[in-house]
Each structure stands twice: as structure tokens, then as C-alpha cells.
Amino acid sequence: MDIQQPKPKLWTLNYFNVCMVNFLMACSFNLLMPSIPLYITEQMGVPQSQTGIVLASYAIALMFVRPFSGYMVDLFSRKKILLISFACYVLIFFGYFYATTILIFIIVRFMHGVTWGLSTVSSSTLAIDVTPSERRAEGIGFYGTFMNVAMAIGPFIAIHIYNNYGFQILLWSAISMGILGIIAVMLIRAPERPKVEREKISLDRFFLVKGWPIFLNQLLPTFAWGTIGPFVAQYGKEISIPNAGIFFLFWAGGIIVSRIFAGKLVDKGKIHLVNTTAMLIVAAAFGVFALYHNIYAFCTAGLFIGVGFGMMFPALQTLYINMAHNNQRGTANSTYLVGFDLGLALGMLIGGYISGHFSFETLFLVSSGLCLLSTIVYRLFSMKVFERKRLR
Numbered sequence: 339m340d341i342q343q344p345k346p347k348l349w350t351l352n353y354f355n356v357c358m359v360n361f362l363m364a365c366s367f368n369l370l371m372p373s374i375p376l377y378i379t380e381q382m383g384v385p386q387s388q389t390g391i392v393l394a395s396y397a398i399a400l401m402f403v404r405p406f407s408g409y410m411v412d413l414f415s416r417k418k419i420l421l422i423s424f425a426c427y428v429l430i431f432f433g434y435f436y437a438t439t440i441l442i443f444i445i446v447r448f449m450h451g452v453t454w455g456l457s458t459v460s461s462s463t464l465a466i467d468v469t470p471s472e473r474r475a476e477g478i479g480f481y482g483t484f485m486n487v488a489m490a491i492g493p494f495i496a497i498h499i500y501n502n503y504g505f506q507i508l509l510w511s512a513i514s515m516g517i518l519g520i521i522a523v524m525l526i527r528a529p530e531r532p533k534v535e536r537e538k539i540s541l542d543r544f545f546l547v548k549g550w551p552i553f554l555n556q557l558l559p560t561f562a563w564g565t566i567g568p569f570v571a572q573y574g575k576e577i578s579i580p581n582a583g584i585f586f587l588f589w590a591g592g593i594i595v596s597r598i599f600a601g602k603l604v605d606k607g608k609i610h611l612v613n614t615t616a617m618l619i620v621a622a623a624f625g626v627f628a629l630y631h632n633i634y635a636f637c638t639a640g641l642f643i644g645v646g647f648g649m650m651f652p653a654l655q656t657l658y659i660n661m662a663h664n665n666q667r668g669t670a671n672s673t674y675l676v677g678f679d680l681g682l683a684l685g686m687l688i689g690g691y692i693s694g695h696f697s698f699e700t701l702f703l704v705s706s707g708l709c710l711l712s713t714i715v716y717r718l719f720s721m722k723v724f725e726r727k728r729l730r
Contacts, residue, residue: 346470348477355526356465361484362519363424363457366431366512367450368492371567372583373500373508374447379572381505384440386572390690393568395444397683399451404676407459412669416467417528420460424523427453428516434509455679459672464528466659466667474659479601479652483593486648489567490590494583497571546666546673548727549658555720556654556677557684558712559617562624562705563647564685573698577631584633585640592644600649604656610721612653617713620646624706628699646709651678657720660728 378384378392411419430453433446462481469477499508566589574582596616603612619642627639655674662670685705692701 345472348470348473348480350468351525352468352527353465353477353481355522356461356468357481357484359420359424359519359522359526360458360461360465360481361488362515362522363427363454363461364485364488365492365495366428366515366519367454368489368567369496369499369508369512369515370434371489371496372493372571373496373505375568375572376500377505378440378443382440382443385694387691387694389568389694390687392440392443392447393690394683394686395447396451396454397564397679397686399448400455400679401676401683403452403455404459404672404679407456407672410456411460411463411671412666415528416460416464417523417526420457420464421520421523423453423456423460424516424520427457428513428520431509431513431516435506455675459675462671462675463667464526466671467528468526473605474656476601476605478655478659479597479604482652482655483597483648486593486644486651487590490586490593490644492586493567493571494586497581497583545676546658546662546670548723549661549670549673551723552654552657552720553673553677555712555715556674557681558708558715559620559647559650560678560681561685561688562620562709563678564682565689565701565705566643568686569689569693569698569701572693573702574636576698577636579633579636582636585636588637588640589644592641592646593648594644596645596648597652601652604653609653609656610716612649613657613716613721614713616646616650616653617709617716618646620650621706621709621713624702624709628702628706657724661724663729 375389375393378389379386384392427450430446430450433449434443437443437446465477465481466474469481495511496508499511570585571582574585579585600612600616603609623639623642623646626635627643629635630639655671658670658674659667689701692704
């Protein structure tokens, strides 16, 4: 009779600190996500159709820095890279105080994207280092929950602060969170890593080449994700929702609920079921969000959008990791994050155009259709590529 060995402990002090760094970093960043479109349209007079350019400037920076970030964290100390990049990330918040023109705003936002990209890749790779391999998908899921909850709580807090205290107080709140995050980085005891020889630079050190089909598939739902943070607050105002920030609380609730079971299902080998189901849930939820204009549909759609994305993103990230060698973890993470960033940038850029020239309803219906298309692409192509090229 086989005696089942107990699972190794997941919630160590190191793992908790990495998760808190992730939360504080993401929360400080996402305080600006819904407030910037409100600020630049209401205070700076920028047309709605052009807001996407400002919003997406940080995501464009991310696409340039992510691949090099993966190479750096595979070669150097991940904690040191995280500490330096996070400190620079916090300092750049002061640039918004001097962003009196759109061009300066775009430049500051771009610089924020560079430091955000390096910080998130080093942080997520460090999280994998301190997570037991037997509980990797579960660990990635909970780690991602901290960021996704921050993406929900941050905008909710931001709308309240912006409406009641103004944009400058919002910036000081973000800086305070960032300083707490730097302290949390200092408390992490990173595991010792064997010295890595400098490898010949090739494309596969910056981008997981065999993950291309999954990368392209990932762009479809991440486009939809990119339409949430920047445009939900404006959409809520348009359809007379008293406090549009309530969407983000239900969104966060959906993410938390999904993480209770999704990571465990992936660890049990049901990764394709999780991804397919998640994409269908998000497609349906965006459809409801676009077509029904009342508080009940607004909140219910938020809940199920959160459930779907909360299931999907850790499972997609696990696809990349399970196709990569151990010394390519940073590369696998950066590939996943580049796909996330590119989809996000497209959602913001094209989303600003669609919402400005057509309507918010049209934008969210497009998001729904892309998520439905992603399900078909996943079943026909991505799933088969993964099964052929997986290493674990």
C-alpha cells in the first residue's frame, strides 16, 4: 500500500513576501489605470479617440523590455534586479507631477513601462524559485491572484480618491504603496542559484520560439483584458451606474473564487479544460456587459469576467513554463508577459478608437467575439502544439 507523501508547504515567509511585493507594485500602478483617462479627458481636454495613445505608451515600452528582462533574470540575481527596478519604478511616479502636456505624459508613462516590465518579470520568476515544484501551478495561481486583486482594488480606490481628493493625492497614495513594496523586497531571502555561464545570445534566449502559436492565441483574450481598466469607469458613467468602481470589486471576487479551484485542476492535468472553459466564460460575460445596462448585469458580468480571466491567465502561463527548460524560466515568463502586454496595448489603442468613433457597447462586443474566437483557435491549434512540444 502506497503512503501518500504530504505536499511541501506553499505559504512560506519568502513566498508571502514575493506575493506582497506583487500586490503593492500592481496596486500602486493600477491606481492610475482608470484615473488617467478621466484626468486627460476632463482636465487636459484630450479627445476620447486619442486616449488609447497615452494609455498604451507604457504597454509599448513593456514589449521592448520584457524579452531582455527574461534574459537578465536568468543570468543575474533576481532579487537585486527586482530591488533596483522597483526603486526606479517608484521614483518615476514623481514625473506625473510635472506632466503638464500630453507629450510629457506619454514619456513618463513609457518610462514607467520600462521599470514595470523589469520588475514584474524578476518578481514572477522569483516567485517560481520559492514555490515547490509539486505545487507550481497552484503557486503561480495564488501569486497571480495578488496582482489581479490589485488590478481590481486599485481602480476602485482610485475612482474614490480621484473624485474626492484629486489626482495629486492619488499619486502620493501610489508612491506610499511603492515604498512599502520596496521594504517587502528587502525581506525576501532568495534561494541560492548555481552560477550560470553566459550563453551565446540567440532569439530563444529572449523569446520562447516554440511557444509562438500559444503567444498568438493569447493576444485575443488579452485584447479584451486591455479594454477593462481604462474604459469601464467611463462606460459606467455613460450608462448611469452610480459608482462604476463596484465593477472592480466583483471582478476581484471572481478572480479569487477561480483561484480556489483552477490551479489545482491544472496541477491534475486538466489544463486544456481550464483554458477552454475560461475563454467561453469571458466571451459570454463580455456579451452581457455590452448588451444589458443595469447594475445587476454590470456586477454579474464583472464577477464572471474575473472568474474567466482568473482561470485563464495562470493556465496560459503554465503552458509556457512546461514547454521551457529550467534555465529558460525567465524567458518563458517574459514570453507570456510580452503576449499579455501586446494584447493589452492593442486593447487600449484600438479600444480608444472604437469607443471614441463608435461606442463602448461596440468595444465590449468586439472583446466578446475575440474571446470566442480564441476558444476555437486554442482547440484547433494551440492545444496540439503544446502536447507535441511540452517537456513536463
